[in-house]
Every structure is written in C-alpha cells, then in structure tokens.
Amino acid sequence: MNLIIKVAIPGPLRQCFDYYSKECNLNWQQGMRVSVPFGSRKLIGFVLAITKVENNVDLKSLKAIEKRLDDKQLIPQSIIDLILWTSDYYHHPIGDCFQVALPKFISNGKQSQINQEIFWVLCSDINNEQNLGKKQQSIIKFLKSKPSNKARQTELFTHLGQCRSSLLSLEKKGLIEQQQGIKQDDINSQISDAISLNDEQQQAVDTVWKDDQKFSPFLLQGITGSGKTEVYIHLAKKVLAENKQVLILIPEIGLTEQFVQRFKQKLSAHIVVLNSSISDKERTQAWLLANEGLAQIVIGTRSAVFTPLPNLGLIIIDEEHDSSYKQQDSLRYHARTVALVRAKKQQIPIVLGSATPSIETLHHSQKQRYQILKLSKRATGANLPKIRLINSNGPKAADALSSELFKAIKAEITANNQVLLFINRRGYAPVLMCHQCSWQANCQHCDAKMIVHQHRYQLRCHHCGAVQNLLTQCPSCSSADLTTYGAGTQQIEQKLQGYFPEARILRIDKDSTQRVGAFEKIVNEIQQGGAKILVGTQMLAKGHDFHDVTLVGVLDADQGLFSADFRATESLAQLITQVTGRAGRGKKPGTVYIQTSQVDHPFWKNMIEHDYDSAAKKLLQERSDLEMPPYGSLCVIRSRAKEQEISMQFLMDVAEILRQTEQQDVLILGPVPAIMEKRAGYFRSQLLLTSKNRKRLHQLLDHHIDQISALKQIRKLKWSIDIDPIDLL
Numbered sequence: 001m002n003l004i005i006k007v008a009i010p011g012p013l014r015q016c017f018d019y020y021s022k023e024c025n026l027n028w029q030q031g032m033r034v035s036v037p038f039g040s041r042k043l044i045g046f047v048l049a050i051t052k053v054e055n056n057v058d059l060k061s062l063k064a065i066e067k068r069l070d071d072k073q074l075i076p077q078s079i080i081d082l083i084l085w086t087s088d089y090y091h092h093p094i095g096d097c098f099q100v101a102l103p104k105f106i107s108n109g110k111q112s113q114i115n116q117e118i119f120w121v122l123c124s125d126i127n128n129e130q131n132l133g134k135k136q137q138s139i140i141k142f143l144k145s146k147p148s149n150k151a152r153q154t155e156l157f158t159h160l161g162q163c164r165s166s167l168l169s170l171e172k173k174g175l176i177e178q179q180q181g182i183k184q185d186d187i188n189s190q191i192s193d194a195i196s197l198n199d200e201q202q203q204a205v206d207t208v209w210k211d212d213q214k215f216s217p218f219l220l221q222g223i224t225g226s227g228k229t230e231v232y233i234h235l236a237k238k239v240l241a242e243n244k245q246v247l248i249l250i251p252e253i254g255l256t257e258q259f260v261q262r263f264k265q266k267l268s269a270h271i272v273v274l275n276s277s278i279s280d281k282e283r284t285q286a287w288l289l290a291n292e293g294l295a296q297i298v299i300g301t302r303s304a305v306f307t308p309l310p311n312l313g314l315i316i317i318d319e320e321h322d323s324s325y326k327q328q329d330s331l332r333y334h335a336r337t338v339a340l341v342r343a344k345k346q347q348i349p350i351v352l353g354s355a356t357p358s359i360e361t362l363h364h365s366q367k368q369r370y371q372i373l374k375l376s377k378r379a380t381g382a383n384l385p386k387i388r389l390i391n392s393n394g395p396k397a398a399d400a401l402s403s404e405l406f407k408a409i410k411a412e413i414t415a416n417n418q419v420l421l422f423i424n425r426r427g428y429a430p431v432l433m434c435h436q437c438s439w440q441a442n443c444q445h446c447d448a449k450m451i452v453h454q455h456r457y458q459l460r461c462h463h464c465g466a467v468q469n470l471l472t473q474c475p476s477c478s479s480a481d482l483t484t485y486g487a488g489t490q491q492i493e494q495k496l497q498g499y500f501p502e503a504r505i506l507r508i509d510k511d512s513t514q515r516v517g518a519f520e521k522i523v524n525e526i527q528q529g530g531a532k533i534l535v536g537t538q539m540l541a542k543g544h545d546f547h548d549v550t551l552v553g554v555l556d557a558d559q560g561l562f563s564a565d566f567r568a569t570e571s572l573a574q575l576i577t578q579v580t581g582r583a584g585r586g587k588k589p590g591t592v593y594i595q596t597s598q599v600d601h602p603f604w605k606n607m608i609e610h611d612y613d614s615a616a617k618k619l620l621q622e623r624s625d626l627e628m629p630p631y632g633s634l635c636v637i638r639s640r641a642k643e644q645e646i647s648m649q650f651l652m653d654v655a656e657i658l659r660q661t662e663q664q665d666v667l668i669l670g671p672v673p674a675i676m677e678k679r680a681g682y683f684r685s686q687l688l689l690t691s692k693n694r695k696r697l698h699q700l701l702d703h704h705i706d707q708i709s710a711l712k713q714i715r716k717l718k719w720s721i722d723i724d725p726i727d728l729l
C-alpha cells in the first residue's frame with residue numbers, strides 16, 4: 001500500500017502537486033509540513049490530502065516525499081479551511097497563501113517546538129537557614145516569596161546576580177530542584193481595579209455576551225474617547241472566564257504597546273503579540289503558544305487573523321475602517337473580511353469597533369446584518385472639542401502655518417498645554433525647483449517627485465525608496481537658485497523650533513520612528529508632558545490618549561476633496577474625525593483648527609458638527625448612484641513590466657479572454673495605464689471589473705483563470721488580482 005500526498009507548494013502556480021510516500025505505517029495528517037523536490041530545488045510544502053493506493057498503481061510520474069517535518073498536525077483544520085477560503089475568494093495561489101498566513105520559521109520548515117526554560121522550585125519547608133551561605137539564603141527567601149515557591153532561572157539572575165553555583169549547591173542538598181517549563185511571560189499578579197462602565201458601555205457588553213455561542217457581528221460605534229477599549233477588556237474578561245481565547249486585531253504597530261499594557265493592567269491572562277516589529281523567533285513562539293491554547297489573548301496586526309486558536313471565543317477588530325487591514329501586495333486580502341469569515345466558520349461573536357466605521361460596515365448595519373452598538377459620550381465626561389475652519393489663503397506666519405493658528409499655538413504653550421499639529425506629508429518639502437528654468441527634481445524610476453529631506457541632506461522618493469544627495473545647483477541650467485515648495489513634517493518642526501525655542505518639539509513620522517522602540521519612547525515622553533508641540537503624520541491620528549493635548553491643528557486639509565480615488569472623501573472624513581478626537585480628552589477643553597482653501601465646501605459642515613454619520617449617509621447615496629461598493633463589487637487586475645507595451649498587451653489579452661464569455665452582469669473597463677504609470681522602474685497598467693452581482697464576477701474569474709495564467713507574456717511581467725480593492729490608483 002502506498003500513499004499519494006497532495007501538497008501545497010509556495011509560489012505563483014495555482015494548483016497543488018501530488019507526491020507519493022511508501023511510509024504507510026506513519027500517521028499522516030493534513031497540516032503537516034514536508035520537504036519535497038520541485039524541479040531542481042527542494043521546497044517546504046503543506047499537506048492538504050492523503051489518499052491510499054494499491055501497490056500495483058503506477059507511481060512513476062510522481063516524485064517521492066523527501067522528508068516529513070512534523071510528527072503530528074501542525075496547522076489545525078480550522079486554519080487550513082480559512083486559508084483555502086482565502087485562496088478561493090482572492091483568486092490567489094494556495095501555496096503562496098500558506099506562506100503569507102504563517103510565521104517565516106514555520107513556512108521555512110524550521111523546528112516547531114515551544115521554547116523551554118529552566119525553573120527552580122523549593123522542595124520542602126526550610127526552617128533553619130543558618131547553615132546556608134548568604135547567596136543561598138537569598139535564593140531560598142526569593143523562592144518563598146513566589147507563587148508555588150517557583151521562579152525562572154533568568155528571574156533569579158536578574159534579582160540576585162549570577163548565582164548558578166549556589167543553585168547547584170542547594171540542589172545537591174535536596175533543598176531545591178530544577179525543572180523545565182514553557183518559556184512564557186508571567187501573568188500580571190497586581191491587577192488594577194476595573195473601571196466602572198457607564199450605561200452605554202455596559203449595555204454593549206451585555207448585548208454581545210447574549211450571543212456568545214453563535215456567529216454574531218456587532219458594530220461598536222463610539223465617538224473618540226468613548227471608552228471602546230474598556231468594552232473590549234470587559235468582554236475579554238468574560239471570554240477568559242469560559243476558558244476561551246480572544247483574538248484582537250489593531251491597525252498599527254505603534255498602537256501595540258499602549259494596547260497591550262491596558263489589557264495587562266486589567267486582566268490576569270497570558271497575552272502574546274504578533275506583528276512585524278518582533279523577531280521571527282518571537283513571532284514563531286507566540287504562534288506556537290496560541291496554537292497550543294497557552295496564549296489566552298492574541299493582539300496583532302493584519303496577519304494575526306490567521307493565528308491558530310483552538311478555543312477561540314471572540315474576535316475584536318479595533319479601528320475596523322483602517323485601510324492598513326488591506327494587504328497591498330502578494331495576497332491582497334482584507335483582514336476584516338477574513339476575520340468575519342473565521343467568526344462565521346467557528347460560530348463566535350465578532351466586534352468591529354470604530355468612531356468612523358467604513359461605508360461598507362455602515363451599509364451592513366443598515367441592512368441589519370450587523371447589530372450596531374452606540375457609545376455617544378466620552379468615558380471621562382469630557383466634551384468634544386470645538387472645531388474652527390481657517391482659510392489657508394489668508395495671513396501666514398510660515399508657508400504651511402496661518403497667523404491665526406500660530407497665535408493659538410502660542411497661547412496654549414504659554415498655558416503649559418500640549419499642541420498637536422497634523423500634516424500627512426513627511427520630509428522637508430515635496431518639491432525642489434529651479435527658479436531660473438523651472439526644472440524639478442523628479443524620480444528617475446517613478447512618475448513622482450523627489451522629496452527634500454534636509455536633515456540628511458538628501459532627495460528621496462517615497463514610492464521606490466531611491467535616494468540621492470541634495471543638489472546645490474540645477475542639473476539643467478547650472479543655476480544655484482534652487483527653491484523648495486510646500487512643507488512636510490521636518491519643515492514644520494524647524495519653523496516651530498525657531499518660533500518657540502524654549503518648547504520641546506517632537507516630530508512623529510516614519511523617519512523619526514525607524515529604530516526599534518523609538519515610537520514607544522516618543523509616546524511615553526508625550527504622556528509624561530515632556531514635549532509641548534507634537535508634529536506628525538497619520539501615526540498620531542489613531543487611538544492615542546494624550547490628556548494634555550488641548551489644541552489640534554490640521555494643516556493642508558484639502559487632500560481628498562477632489563481626488564480621483566472613489567474612497568478619498570470617506571478616508572478624509574475618517575482621518576479628520578480621528579485626528580480631531582485627540583484634543584480635549586482629559587479635564588481640559590480642546591479646540592481644533594482646520595486649515596483649508598475650501599472653507600465653503602459642504603463637506604466641512606458635518607465635520608464641524610462632529611457628524612460623521614451624516615457625511616457617511618451622503619457618501620452611501622453617492623455610491624448607490626454610481627453602483628460602487630458596497631452596492632457593487634470591484635476587481636482590479638494589475639500588471640507591471642519593464643516595458644510599457646508588454647504590460648498593456650497582457651491586460652488587453654486578459655480583457656479579450658474575459659469577453660469570450662457573454663456576461664452582461666460584469667462590466668470590463670480598460671486596460672488603462674495606472675495614474676502613476678511608472679513606479680520603481682516598472683510600467684503599470686490595470687483592468688477594472690465591476691458588477692452588482694459579486695457571484696457572477698467570481699465565476700467569470702474562475703472560468704478563465706487557467707487560460708489567463710497560460711498567456712505567454714506571464715514570464716516577462718508580474719501581475720495580480722485585487723478583489724475588493726481599497727483604491728483604483
């Protein structure tokens with residue numbers, strides 16, 4: 001008897017591959033990893049099916065499994081099913097889906113055992129410690145102070161210094177013994193008292209908990225500062241009491257530390273973190289602890305949605321509207337969509353939290369597919385900040401700073417308050433131009449301008465990462481009269497430092513937070529009141545709780561009002577609501593100044609009144625009129641190649657293939673060049689598919705995917721299918 005093993009291989013091929021094994025006596029299971037020959041290479045694959053065949057079946061066309069890497073199923077069936085669904089829905093190669101969903105060490109075939117560490121345990125009551133040395137007495141005293149008279153060796157070394165010889169001496173005397181245990185952070189034994197919930201928060205917790213045994217999606221819509229995190233904590237406490245696990249998704253790595261600390265302070269639980277800021281080794285350890293049911297709460301960014309949790313009882317998605325939940329390369333999945341599918345498959349509740357829900361989520365709530373839970377007041381009792389519009393074409397103190405905002409900043413600094421200035425543009429200036437011949441610094445690899453980074457005396461492309469030295473004369477006419485136009489975070493920081501030399505100014509953007517732990521250090525300084533003026537990008541707009549910030553200034557707020565992106569106005573409304581919500585969260589009242597050249601634009605009326613719902617209602621009507629999401633389904637097929645003609649010709653051939661099927665329900669538009677056609681040396685094109693019938697769109701792709709994959713140009717370019725794209729740019 002032989003076995004045929006169906007294996008998913010990482011790579012661009014949209015199929016699984018059959019191998020054979022003569023090891024019928026072994027307990028083969030789905031979810032095991034295997035090493036297999038693939039062409040001239042050896043790859044790590046994932047077992048999806050096992051079929052027994054008679055010895056007389058001809059297996060000459062199949063290659064043999066080289067090695068089985070696991071003794072038992074490593075990837076549980078629930079995660080295999082979720083990955084299979086993801087591959088099918090997003091029309092992405094199944095092997096590549098496994099690689100995206102798993103930690104690198106797991107997908108690369110490295111050892112999958114939970115790390116162990118040494119513990120020391122007191123064997124019996126010791127009444128007479130006089131005969132022991134001072135170091136030994138300190139060890140005994142320390143062990144007696146610990147729960148179960150047990151402590152990890154690293155903990156002993158931290159508190160008592162290097163004491164290995166003393167530990168071994170005590171072990172010889174039979175007073176203590178050495179044990180191996182799972183390496184895991186200690187549970188916080190000093191839990192702070194839970195904050196009493198207000199009526200709205202308590203009602204939200206009670207409503208979710210009524211449906212804890214079935215799939216129930218909830219939208220927790222609370223204004224900024226309304227205490228959504230406290231609702232999450234109380235729900236998690238109930239889930240833990242049932243010996244179940246909680247999965248919490250957050251949009252930004254920068255929010256992780258603050259989020260984890262709040263949960264550790266309030267809950268006696270093993271909490272692990274999964275995001276790209278931790279090492280591959282730490283990520284694998286956290287994944288394995290979750291898989292064994294030893295991690296009770298998993299807090300992570302997008303890819304954490306695939307974490308195996310055998311006793312999963314609740315999924316929470318904080319800031320569910322955030323675009324970072326959508327993967328923008330390789331497997332272009334949306335973590336919110338995958339999480340909803342996972343909750344449905346496992347029949348558990350899922351809570352989507354946001355002050356500014358996505359248009360799709362609001363639509364589902366209106367259709368009563370999701371139950372909506374409202375938090376209409378700030379948990380601290382603070383009032384929402386007053387919002388004022390400033391005409392950015394009026395009197396100015398600096399290029400990007402109006403005189404009125406400057407005076408307001410000066411008043412708050414004098415009163416010893418904190419000020420937050422938001423501008424969604426890092427660097428010093430977005431344009432370097434010759435005053436004589438109008439030459440501009442453009443990227444050689446992209447259809448984009450090079451950004452001036454004066455601090456490092458560089459020009460940088462924020463799209464492909466190209467870097468060059470800052471020029472001192474024009475390469476076209478040799479003039480030294482080079483001028484910068486526009487302002488970024490670095491220039492705002494520099495100008496303000498000149499105006500307020502005594503004030504501590506912090507810049508928070510991608511450039512200032514590159515070092516490990518830099519962002520957490522900055523946030524800690526802000527919370528302790530060490531900085532008076534904060535200048536930052538979107539990193540500051542989400543989820544942070546700065547109680548001394550009384551003034552928020554939004555600079556260059558017009559981006560999104562006239563964009564070609566159909567989601568631009570929605571994104572702008574969400575961003576403005578989120579960033580203005582940073583003001584007045586403590587006992588001091590807050591004020592927001594928004595600089596715009598379009599002070600009479602109707603969009604601002606809803607923002608001034610803190611009325612996101614009305615703005616969203618108008619956007620829903622616009623989407624309905626245009627049959628755009630959520631009233632229609634979109635798919636973008638993208639290609640990029642070194643030669644423009646190859647990229648466009650490929651999509652023209654794809655369009656021709658798709659049009660072979662008479663499908664009135666699916667409209668095929670294009671192909672056309674991308675708005676930024678050249679990026680990182682590649683010419684980009686796209687083909688848009690739109691339909692009111694989601695099922696028809698998927699059927700069309702399924703019917704022709706093999707034919708498209710067989711096109712000759714495939715080897716000369718890179719292409720992708722983007723289901724439910726968040727932008728069309």
